[in-house]
Amino acid sequence: xxxxxxxLGEAIVLADREGIVVFLNPAxxxxxxxxxxxxxxxxxxxxxxxSPLISQLVExxxxxxxxxxxxxxxxxxxxxxxxxxxxxxxxxWSTKGSLEGAALxxxxxxxxxxxxQTVRRSEQLARLGAVVAGLAHEIKNPLGxxxxxxxxxxxxxGSDREIREYTAIMIREIDRLARLVEQLLILGTPAEPRAEPxxxxxxxxxxxxxxxxxxxxxxxxTVLQIDPSLPNVRGDADQLAQLFLNLIQNACEAMEExxxxxxxxxxxxxxxxxxxxxxxxxxxxxxxxxxxxFLPSTLEHVFEPFFSTKxxxxxxxxxxxxRIVVNHGGDIRVANIQPRGAMVTVLLxxxxxx
Numbered sequence: 611x612x613x614x615x616x617x618l619g620e621a622i623v624l625a626d627r628e629g630i631v632v633f634l635n636p637a638x639x640x641x642x643x644x645x646x647x648x649x650x651x652x653x654x655x656x657x658x659x660x661s662p663l664i665s666q667l668v669e670x671x672x673x674x675x676x677x678x679x680x681x682x683x684x685x686x687x688x689x690x691x692x693x694x695x696x697x698x699x700x701x702x703w704s705t706k707g708s709l710e711g712a713a714l715x716x717x718x719x720x721x722x723x724x725x726x727q728t729v730r731r732s733e734q735l736a737r738l739g740a741v742v743a744g745l746a747h748e749i750k751n752p753l754g755x756x757x758x759x760x761x762x763x764x765x766x767x768g769s770d771r772e773i774r775e776y777t778a779i780m781i782r783e784i785d786r787l788a789r790l791v792e793q794l795l796i797l798g799t800p801a802e803p804r805a806e807p808x809x810x811x812x813x814x815x816x817x818x819x820x821x822x823x824x825x826x827x828x829x830x831x832t833v834l835q836i837d838p839s840l841p842n843v844r845g846d847a848d849q850l851a852q853l854f855l856n857l858i859q860n861a862c863e864a865m866e867e868x869x870x871x872x873x874x875x876x877x878x879x880x881x882x883x884x885x886x887x888x889x890x891x892x893x894x895x896x897x898x899x900x901x902x903x904f905l906p907s908t909l910e911h912v913f914e915p916f917f918s919t920k921x922x923x924x925x926x927x928x929x930x931x932x933r934i935v936v937n938h939g940g941d942i943r944v945a946n947i948q949p950r951g952a953m954v955t956v957l958l959x960x961x962x963x964x
Contacts, residue, residue, distance in 0.1 A: 621716040624702070627709055629654045635902060641695075643687055643720060651706040654714075660686035664714070667699040671712040675701050685716065694719040724943070750791050757784045790926075803846035803937050807961040810843050810850070811836055814842055814873060817854045819861065829868030836875040840843050844961040847940045853934045856895045856927045857954050864901030864952065872898040878957055892940065897951040903946040912944050 615622050621638035623632050630653055634646040649657045659667040661740040664685065667678040679698045686692045696717040704710045757780075764777035796837075818825075818832060825832060861871050904912065913932045928944070931954075935942040941957040 621718075623649075623657075623716070624656075624711060625654050625672070625714065626711040629669060629672055629712075631657055632711070638716065641693070641716060642685070643691075658685075662696050664716075667697055668712045668714055671699040671701050674723060676707050677701065679950040682719065694723060719801070750788070753784055753791065754789055757781060757788075760784065776841065780835035788832075803849050803934075804881060805844055806846070808845050808847045808850060810875065810895060810958065811838065813847055813850050814854055814875075814895070817851055817858060818873075820855065821858050822864050824859065825871065828862055828865060830862055830865055831868075831870050832868060833872045835872065837877070840875055840877065841891075841892055842961040843938075843958040849934050849938075850958075853931050853956070854895075854897070856931050857956075860927055861897055861899035861901070861952075861954075864899050869951075871900075872896070874898070891962075892957040893960055895956045895958065896953055897956075898947060898951055900951045903950060903952045904944065906946075909946070911945060913942075926930035 612699055615624070615633065615635045618635060619637055622635045623631060623638050623642040624633035631649045632650060634644065634649055644657075654668045655662075655665045661684065663680055663683045667680055670676070670678045677698065677700045679696075681696055683695060683697055684692045685695045685697075696719060698715045700713050700715070701709055702711045702713055714874075760777045760780040764774060764781070767773040812834075858871065865871075872892075874896040876894050878894040913928050932942050935956055935958070939959050943955045945953055945955070947953045
């Protein structure tokens with residue numbers, strides 16, 4: 611029985627009829643950070659002292675002989691950490707029908723919550739996109755007319771210094787608005803990605819070459835930690851180039867006084883992530899900077915359209931990045947790293963077609 615439980619991916623804790631822990635499978639050790647030798651022989655109430663709802667499930671099972679479930683509860687761990695889990699406790703019966711103990715099963719909900727959040731953001735973007743695309747189309751044409759008029763005015767009265775200065779300001783600001791409109795159109799009506807094999811390293815090298823003047827001008831050192839043996843991803847090379855261009859430019863802007871840009875590629879091996887996404891394998895691309903990182907209060911908002919931590923930012927860059935990644939069937943996440951900086955992680959599906 612222990613060999614069977616040890617092979618399961620779910621975290622399982624067994625307690626005897628007295629509520630004493632007698633077994634902890636490897637998945638439970640990984641989830642909690644406790645070793646079996648630490649908790650074996652200790653009462654469930656003591657082991658889960660900081661998570662009383664979980665220990666109460668086991669106690670009710672032992673008292674009533676019935677399965678108990680808590681759909682969403684925080685599992686508090688050592689070091690002040692906590693994880694959202696679904697907890698269930700089932701009675702363990704002997705062959706003679708007597709209650710021998712209880713089996714506590716813990717299923718981590720962290721990745722499920724992140725996936726639900728990603729779906730909600732995608733739905734919000736889809737609703738917003740329809741409105742934004744309509745507005746952008748209505749704005750784009752008048753902007754072209756205004757720019758043309760300003761250019762004509764500059765051509766006819768170029769000898770007048772004041773008119774030349776004012777028309778230059780007008781054209782510069784119109785061009786800025788035009789770039790914003792283009793971003794809105796990309797966000798509102800994104801093109802369907804072409805499904806073809808793409809060498810992600812080639813895309814990254816092309817983007818880095820394009821960003822080289824900006825990186826050198828800021829005094830940013832680029833470090834590549836790539837695995838050249840990685841398979842191709844399935845997607846659109848142009849859209850992926852736009853994705854990594856946005857991420858690298860964001861990282862560069864975050865390092866105002868220079869720093870270190872680290873790009874890492876590898877296969878995604880996290881069991882939970884792979885299980886939560888569509889079946890298949892994923893390539894993981896990490897873009898990390900040594901800037902100040904994000905304020906904890908802003909991390910959950912970084913993919914929202916028009917949310918920006920930069921004084922002159924439009925708040926559309928990361929929203930567009932997320933739209934591109936989701937359309938490719940992948941995932942994108944942002945986190946702060948120690949001792950300093952931020953990291954964007956992109957998961958892209960491997961091209962499985964031969």
